[in-house]
Amino acid sequence: GDSVTQMEGPVTLSEEAFLTINCTYTATGYPSLFWYVQYPGEGLQLLLKATKADDKGSNKGFEATYRKETTSFHLEKGSVQVSDSAVYFCALSDTGTASKLTFGTGTRLQVTL
């Protein structure tokens, strides 16, 4: 079946540091890939997505590129802020849009001053 593997956290960075959160996947066919963010006490919010190979999703300074050859969708941000502290989930959907999602275990990011 489909699966998503994320790097374990927590990840602790100083403000303005570079962020990478690794995500790899296993799926049949050509899934769509997503990053969701969960701020403390809140539900999940879609951060960005990519629906086909070589697509780059971007939002709020975050970006991730759909790499079919390495089955990866790593999340990056050039300069993190304290407000980026949250849990980040990588997910895939094998039905095009974000319907039935398979999630990774989530990576907690803590950004300090």
Add this chain to the structure above:
Amino acid sequence: GAVVSQHPSWVICKSGTSVKIECRSLDFQATTMFWYRQFPKQSLMLMATSNEGSKATYEQGVEKDKFLINHASLTLSTLTVTSAHPEDSSFYICSARDWRMNTEAFFGQGTRLTVV
């Protein structure tokens, strides 16, 4: 983006009682809704998929008689945890989408259930 509202945000109930959680799409019609469960420090696990007007489809290992799902209208789905036990304590999150509009799924803020 579209708004999905869950109610209540948190609930504490006694063991053996039932709890109902509501999931509403506020500004769109949700033809499909999904219910997830999130254990502490773990990922979200899909429990079931419900389409408006039809029975829910449960994932393997999820007891349909324990987790009753009703999707009676295009804006409301409910999850009822029947005869709750402490092991049912968890964070439950719904998501909703309108497949006719080919939209992504939007998530509610979640409900933290504690069974004592």
